[in-house]
Amino acid sequence: MKITGVEAIHLRVEDPNISLFDGSYDDCVIVVHTDEGITGLGETESMAPAIQAIIRGPSAHNHARALSEILIGCDPSVHPSEHWQRMYDTTDYVGRRGLMMHAIGGVDLALWDLYGKIQGKPVHALIGGARREKLAAYGTIYPIERTPEGVKAQVRAGKALNLRSFKLAADPWWMDDLQLTASLLQATREEAGPEAKIIVDAALSYRTAEEGLRLLPHLIDAGVWFLEAPLPLDDVEGHAQMSGHGIALGVGDLGLTHVREFIEMMERGGADICQPDISQVGGFTGILGIAAAARERGKRVITHGYKTNIEIAANLHFLAAQQNEEILEYSLSHSPLRWSTTREHFPVEQDGCVRVPQTPGLGVTLNPESTEKYRWPQKQS
Numbered sequence: 531m532k533i534t535g536v537e538a539i540h541l542r543v544e545d546p547n548i549s550l551f552d553g554s555y556d557d558c559v560i561v562v563h564t565d566e567g568i569t570g571l572g573e574t575e576s577m578a579p580a581i582q583a584i585i586r587g588p589s590a591h592n593h594a595r596a597l598s599e600i601l602i603g604c605d606p607s608v609h610p611s612e613h614w615q616r617m618y619d620t621t622d623y624v625g626r627r628g629l630m631m632h633a634i635g636g637v638d639l640a641l642w643d644l645y646g647k648i649q650g651k652p653v654h655a656l657i658g659g660a661r662r663e664k665l666a667a668y669g670t671i672y673p674i675e676r677t678p679e680g681v682k683a684q685v686r687a688g689k690a691l692n693l694r695s696f697k698l699a700a701d702p703w704w705m706d707d708l709q710l711t712a713s714l715l716q717a718t719r720e721e722a723g724p725e726a727k728i729i730v731d732a733a734l735s736y737r738t739a740e741e742g743l744r745l746l747p748h749l750i751d752a753g754v755w756f757l758e759a760p761l762p763l764d765d766v767e768g769h770a771q772m773s774g775h776g777i778a779l780g781v782g783d784l785g786l787t788h789v790r791e792f793i794e795m796m797e798r799g800g801a802d803i804c805q806p807d808i809s810q811v812g813g814f815t816g817i818l819g820i821a822a823a824a825r826e827r828g829k830r831v832i833t834h835g836y837k838t839n840i841e842i843a844a845n846l847h848f849l850a851a852q853q854n855e856e857i858l859e860y861s862l863s864h865s866p867l868r869w870s871t872t873r874e875h876f877p878v879e880q881d882g883c884v885r886v887p888q889t890p891g892l893g894v895t896l897n898p899e900s901t902e903k904y905r906w907p908q909k910q911s
Contacts, residue, residue, distance in 0.1 A: 531648070533606050535563040536598040536637060538585045540578035542906035543865050550673060551699070551733060553836050554865035558582070559896065560636040562644050564606055570644025571892060573840040573871075574636030574809040576629065578906070584621075584633040593623035597637055607648050610641040614815040631787035631812050638813025639844055639892070646891035653847040653892055657814060660850040664883040667860040668727060670836065672699035676710070678717035685721040688862060694882035695727035695857065697758070705736055708748060715752035724753075727857065731758040733784070739771035746775050756803055759784050763791075766799045773800025780805045783834035787811050789819040796827050807834040808844050817848060825853070835859040838871035842884075843892045846876070850886040858884055870900040 539559040542548075548555040558578035562570040574581055587596025600617055617634050624630060646653045654660040669688035675681050681698075688696055698718060704711045718728055730749055736742045742760050749757060756778035761768045763785050773779050780803035781795045787810050795801040804824050808817045817833070824831050831852065833845045836859065849856055860878060861868055869875070872894040876884050887893025 531568070531606055532565050533562060533601050533604050534565050536585050536601055536640075537561040537563065538578070538582040538636075539901065540582065540906040541867055541871065541901065541904040542578075543867055543904055545865070547864065552672060552863055552865065554838065554861060554863035554868040557838060557867055557871065558636060559840070559871070559901070560585075560640045561896070562601070562606070562637065562640040564644070568606075568644060568647055570606070570640035570642070570647070571840060571894060571896060572636045572639030572641075572643060572809070572813065572844075573837055574632045575807050575837055575841075576632035576636075576810070580629055581633045581636065584630065585637070591623070593620060595620045597621070597633060601637070606641065606644045610638060610645050611815045613641055614638050614812060618812075627787050627791070631816070632810050635809045635811060635813040635816060638815050639809060639840070642814045643891040650890050652888055652890060653814065653844075654851045654886060657818060657847070658851040660886055661853070662850055662855060662886070664879070664885045665846060665849050665855070665858045666695070666882050667693060667858040667878050667884050668695035668697055668729060669693040669860050669862045670697045670699060670731070671862060672731075673701065674698050674714065676703075676714075678713050681714050681717045682721040685718055689722075691862075692878040692880050692882055693860065694722075694725075695729075696722055697729035697731055697859070699731040700733050704745070705741065708744065711745070712748040712751065715748055715754070719752045727755045728753060729756055729758060729780075730754050732760050737762065739765070739768040742768075742772055743775065746772075746777055750776050756780050758805060766794060769795065769799035769801060773802070778802035780832065782806050789816070789823050792820050793823050796824065796829050801829065803830045803832050805832055805834045808848060809837065809841055814844070814848065821852060830854065830856065832856045833859065836861045836863065838867050839869070839874060839876060840872060840892065840894055842876050843872075843874070843887055843894045846884065846886045847892065860884065866900070867904060870897055873897050
């Protein structure tokens with residue numbers, strides 16, 4: 531069997547919410563094709579046209595190669611980590627971090643999906659074996675309403691889907707009126723209940739540690755579990771300044787792409803929780819390295835996942851195989867891509883958990899109707 535092509539499909543929903551910090555409205559789906567008709571499926575959280583260029587090429591030279599040129603003709607039954615290393619080594623002149631890692635990540639997911647299908651095993655069986663059959667999930671609420679009653683209604687909508695824990699994704703206006711923000715946090719706690727895990731994603735709502743520290747007492751009063759993305763990722767010293775104040779810090783989902791960056795945040799930035807987006811850090815191959823580094827330092831890994839059911843499936847496989855049980859991010863985005871990109875769905879069951887796929891590969895297939903409807907650019911009639 532040989533790889534015959536690597537396809538990067540741009541899916542896009544033209545909607546006013548596309549301007550929000552929500553990657554579910556614009557997606558780059560990766561399909562790896564073979565001469566025997568078996569395909570691998572992945573996706574990446576990035577700018578789709580840039581990913582398409584990286585994959586299609588043409589190559590500039592032997593250390594700035596197009597990913598399709600690297601892979602076409604290769605044997606997909608070879609362990610995906612070997613393909614990953616070749617992609618990484620032959621793009622190092624223009625890659626090693628950032629956009630190239632996004633592209634490698636999406637392709638790596640597809641290669642693992644393909645490898646699992648060839649082996650007849652789900653991905654989790656190939657990365658150490660599943661230690662659990664389902665995972666507790668938390669619902670991410672964004673954008674958040676600006677009144678306590680509105681926030682309570684959003685939490686109730688999540689509870690109607692059987693979710694028991696929630697993440698509030700902040701906006702910059704949170705810092706304009708801290709008393710209003712405190713009332714929204716308390717409303718979330720009241721509606722979610724005393725046992726619910728509540729996470730706050732600061733999402734760059736403040737720019738300095740001094741500013742961010744003003745919010746911490748309100749988070750602690752509401753029993754917030756941890757604070758995600760507290761500061762711009764280049765501000766390692768600011769992260770260190772915010773750590774150790776009674777609330778755990780999660781970092782990485784807004785742009786870290788390499789294990790060395792996560793190590794710096796753990797060792798110098800005081801990060802308690804690594805939050806890699808599996809599609810941005812080099813796929814399964816990349817995230818397994820991050821998980822190993824976190825274990826060595828006594829830190830946790832809770833994956834970011836705000837895309838489609840492709841990434842939901844990938845995170846389920848990864849988290850199921852980890853030594854410590856962690857919670858699954860379950861995006862509540864209104865984008866149709868979030869819910870209809872694949873034929874498969876991952877409902878939250880009555881116990882607040884999502885079942886881990888058990889079929890070979892990732893366990894998801896593209897929904898052709900959705901792919902045709904949202905493929906970008908649209909065909910002209």
